[in-house]
Amino acid sequence: DIQMTQTPSSMPASLGERVTISCRASQGISNYLNWYQQKPDGTIKPLIYYTSNLQSGVPSRFSGSGSGTDYSLTISSLEPEDFAMYYCQQYDSSPLTFGSGTKLEIK
């Protein structure tokens, strides 16, 4: 199985701040990497697919990048609704696997 290591596990940040969340795969995943946001009520929203493509309706302050084993999600200027959990997910090979999550908290 491909292990996805997400860092940091939690991140205090302020409104307007630029933040980056990292995701490292245990082997190359050829950009087959998605990002999701989960709110405290459990609602899961897809953000980015295939490393850098925004899902429909996702604000442009979200962006993704990476290659090989290393990927990242960047939020350019935090809005109040961005404080949530974030997960990466690889689909290079089965079983599909998720990172352990990053909790973005208000500083």
Added chain:
Amino acid sequence: QVTLKESGPGILQPSQTLSLTCTFSGFSLSTYGMGVGWIRQPSGKGLEWLANIWWDDDKYYNPSLKNRLTISKDTSNNQAFLKITNVDTADTATYYCARSQFGAFAYWGQGTLVTVSS
């Protein structure tokens, strides 16, 4: 508008079989490239992919659950199903279904909580 909604028993006892239903609208599981996946999340923990079923009835399972999983679909009624046999307390989780296409889960249900307890 794409929507998905999970339904399940809520609570069941160890060793029983868990049956989950995903009822969806806004897409068809007979459309080329379309799929539905099941993902679960124990309280306070991360996401675990369980299984996917595709438009052509191809199926993929997470081997960590060995042979306990069975995924199926009813295309006519826009439903997908997941069965997990011989449940125990470790299967207590919120179970989500999601539309799968081009490797991404682009639409998710709200999740259904399943508790395994004697």
